[in-house]
Amino acid sequence: MxxxxxxxxxxxxxxxxxxxxxxxxxxxxxxxxxxxxxxxxxxxxxxxxxxxxxxxxxxxxxxxxxxxxxxxxxxxxxxxxxxxxxxxxxxxxxxxxxxxxxxxxxxxxxxxxxxxxxxxxxxxxxxxxxxxxxxxxxxxxxxxxxxxxxxxxxxxxxxxxxxxxxxxxxxxxxxxxxxxxxxxxxxxxxxxxxxxxxxxxxxxxxxxxPSGERRLDTWGVVLLAWGLLLVTGALAWMRLIGELALGAGTWAGVAALFVLGIGVLVWFVFHELRHRHPVVDMRVLARPDMWPVQATAFLIGISLLGAQGPLSTYAGTDSSLGYGLGLDATERSYVIGLYLVSLIVGAVLFAVTSRRISPRLALISAAVLVGLGYALFLPFHLELWQVLLNLSIAGIGCGALVGALPAAAAAAAPFGKTGEASGLTNTTKTIGGAFSSAVFGVVLAAGAGTVAAQTASSLGGYLTVWAICAAGGFLAAILLMLVPKVAFADTPPAG
The missing domain is CATH 1.20.1250.20 (MFS general substrate transporter like domains)
Structure with missing residues (x-):
């Protein structure tokens, strides 16, 4: 034997x-x-x-x-x-x-x-x-x-x-x-x-x-590259126009570039649906436990990447205008430092609580915190402690989501597509940040010159920025409620 x-x-x-x-x-x-x-x-x-x-x-x-x-x-x-x-x-x-x-x-x-x-x-x-x-x-x-x-x-x-x-x-x-x-x-x-x-x-x-797949959809890569290049290029140009207050003819060029980019991305989607080895699997992206995650990444990118500039300039705005904190560069760095610490706290809390509560509930709660933190800016923004409290609440939610979204996307993806799914959350977050950065630049530039200090943006501009960030957080929470309750949990391997 x-x-x-x-x-x-x-x-x-x-x-x-x-x-x-x-x-x-x-x-x-x-x-x-x-x-x-x-x-x-x-x-x-x-x-x-x-x-x-x-x-x-x-x-x-x-x-x-x-x-x-x-x-x-x-x-x-x-x-x-x-x-x-x-x-x-x-x-x-x-x-x-x-x-x-x-x-x-x-x-x-x-x-x-x-x-x-x-x-x-x-x-x-x-x-x-x-x-x-x-x-x-x-x-x-x-x-x-x-x-x-x-x-x-x-x-x-x-x-x-x-x-x-x-x-x-x-x-x-x-x-x-x-x-x-x-x-x-x-x-x-x-x-x-x-x-x-x-x-x-x-x-x-x-x-x-490796997945074993060795064929790359070259034409899909080209379409995706050009679509993203045109859209993000238009957004960057849009932000520059807002800062420099250029003429209406320039805005027409931006609009044409943006529409062309969207058209190329639509072409990319139809191409991917027909291809056997797509760069981005649109059928996986359309799954009920995937598309809300990617949409949330876009919406959170609005506040995480787009709102930091406006927050810094608001903190430095002369408080004699009736708003702003009037902080110097060193004091503003402390505010940003506290925000970064709140991101760490959010990430730690997510890591600690992820085994005790439903992953879906953790994502929803984090998105609500982002919305709540920025919504509090609307009535409470005149005192330093108010700004710090609001930022801390939003930062905890953002910190949790930065780590949670790639993990959630990987959990929702089939074998061989985890990198694609988790990477896509970064792309959608970046595009959300680019879009909001451009919009916020235009909104704040539109209010400049209407106040005593010609370089300062109006309070209405800042309120608009905070309202958009709050709406993004609350909308993300609503979309995540559409995810099946059993999503993102460990399941036995197939077979």
Missing amino acids: TGIPPSSAVHPSTVRASALGITAGLIGWFIVVEIVSGILQGFYVPLFSDIVIELGIRDADVNWFEAGQLLLSALVVPILAKLGDMFGHKRILLLAAILTALASWGLVFADSFWTFLLFWSLQGFYVVWLPLEVALIFERGRKQNRGVSLTRRAAGLLVVGLEAGAIVGALAAGRIYAATGDLGLTLMVPAIAVSLVSVVIWLFVPEST
Whole structure:
């Protein structure tokens, strides 16, 4: 009689413990990756004034840096996420990290506006890190029949790392520059950090199981790229027009560009429905547990990405006008810092409570907090404590959703499409931020000059911004109520 002797048999609990240890280690490395991602997002902002002087440009030109990175991120995230499903998420994550590192080193040596704009835009490859990490964690946990619950908790921890890195980056940048007095030397810090994290990904992150699909819908990629390029380009142009108060003829050009972009995206949808290997599977996107998640990502992008500029300018508006807080740059940084801390609190709360309450209920509650926080701005905005309280409430909701949405999308996606689904939440969130940023820029510019201080926006403009953000949060909560009650829960693997 042959076979494995009893003494050599592996106990099931040992297998589970080993798998859990591997996954916990994986999450730990991803937290390191997200800390570096946060450093990238927080490090450069305090240095913008010095970058402007170094490059010999105007303050207004900084807006083009944001627009360039926004365009690139909207284009590359769905494509790279799809490639992750096809060829392995680690492979594409490592590629994105290397490209980000090269762009970060390019910024160190950039000596003109155009070279800096090029490398700054290319640095936007980091936006695909989080969706690919979520896909890797989900695929790892799926083998243990706990992919959904594990991914929810892990996503909250990743957001904690992201926001902690942003705070560290923002605090460290000014101090490093003050100590060295050399902008190029200071910009080496994030470049070194991304280079090191590329090595971490290469050595310590295991590969996922590719879907086996090896055909990429090239024409779909082209249509998606052009559609997003036209729409986000129109939105960036729209924001610039609002700031510069250009003529009506320019508005007609923006409208034509936007309509053309929408038309290309509609063409893209019909093309994907007919293709056997679509870039974005529209049938999966139309599922009742998927489309409300993607719509929520768009709506939350309005407040998360679009409202930060108006909040900063409101905090700096002279309170003698009857509104505004009259804070200087240092005091405004404290306000933004508190908001980032509230995002961390929201992410932690989501990670802690995700196993105790329904995932669907957690998403709805977080969206309600976003709506409530911004709705409170409408009657309460004249005192610093009121603004801080409102921001904290909205920030807790946003912090929970930043981690929850990619995890929810991955849970709703079939095997082989987790990267695509989680990446799409980032794309829709980015487009929501671009749309709101453009609209808010126009709304606030329309009110400028109607008050005593010619550069200040009117109170009505700020109230409109807050009302839109509040409506976005409440609408997201309503849409999430349409999700089936059993959605986003762990289910036994097929077969």
